[in-house]
Amino acid sequence: MSKTLLSIEDLRVTYGRGRDAAEVLHGLNLSVRAGEAIGLVGESGSGKSVASLAVMKLLGNAGWINGGRISFEGEDLAQVNELRMRTLRGSRLSMIFQDPATALNPVFTIGTQLSDVVRAHRQLRGSAIDREVESILEQVGFRDPRRAMKAYPHELSGGMKQRAMIAAAIVCKPALLIADEPTTALDVTVQKQIVDLLRTLVSDLNLGLVFITHNLDLMAELCSRAVVLRHGSVVEEGDVSDIFLRPSHEYTRQLIASIPRLPSVSTARLS
Secondary structure (H helix, E strand, O other): OOEEEEEEEEEEEEEEEHOOEEEEEEEEEEEEEEOOOEEEEEOOOOOOHHHHHHHOOOOOOOOOEEEEEEOOOEEOOOOOOHHHEEEEEEEOOEEEOOOHHHOOOOOHHHHHHHHHHHHHHHOOOOOOOOOHHHHHHHHHOOOOHHHHEEEEEEEHOHHHHHHHHHHHHHHHOOOOEEEEOOOOOOOHHHHHHHHHHHHHHHHHHHHHHHHHHHHHHHHHHHHOOEEEEEEEEEEEEEHHHHHHHHOOOHHHHHHOOOOOOOOOOOOOOOO
């Protein structure tokens, strides 16, 4: 059985101080193994992104972890300092953010941005960096990776921007990848391509993946287990098939019922 990469126990996150403080994540429990994709689902405001930012220690000045453990490869991330987190982010831990149009720097080429990641976390220099960047861009689906390296973000489509973000996230071969709504701004065809790409990466690289989404259909295509969040608390978790076929919580049933379905079309001949 694959080793456990991430084990979150009773994680609590608060925003604000004093009388303005409000706990927004209430005792989250979650585990991810190598080669496993876990879905974190729920409506907007349920706490999905807060959970991911807590793992990455990117809550900002207003947010703070006020309880629980985030055990990653045996190390409690809730207790480590910022210097240690900087060595882990991008190398062992990586994240794909919601909007690649804002996550990518508009004034630098894709090649420059990926090269900076490699230079910061891997012992490569010179032409070896270029070869590594070219290889990873090809791996995520760029047909002409050399041309892509010279492109600026505004010269890429939404799907290509997202592929560039995925490339930046995996170029240093992390153990755990968090994908925060990676298909939100994409059309359904490109969404399917991104999900297929993530599935391939989990299999080929033996990644642990936390897939954050409100789209249950996409989650079902990619993930083996699901955790359902509502108002910062877990209301249900289990195998994806059980969640869909035998949901135990009313909120989960409502989420499933909210999935749009095309009406059935009669095949009877018109008279």
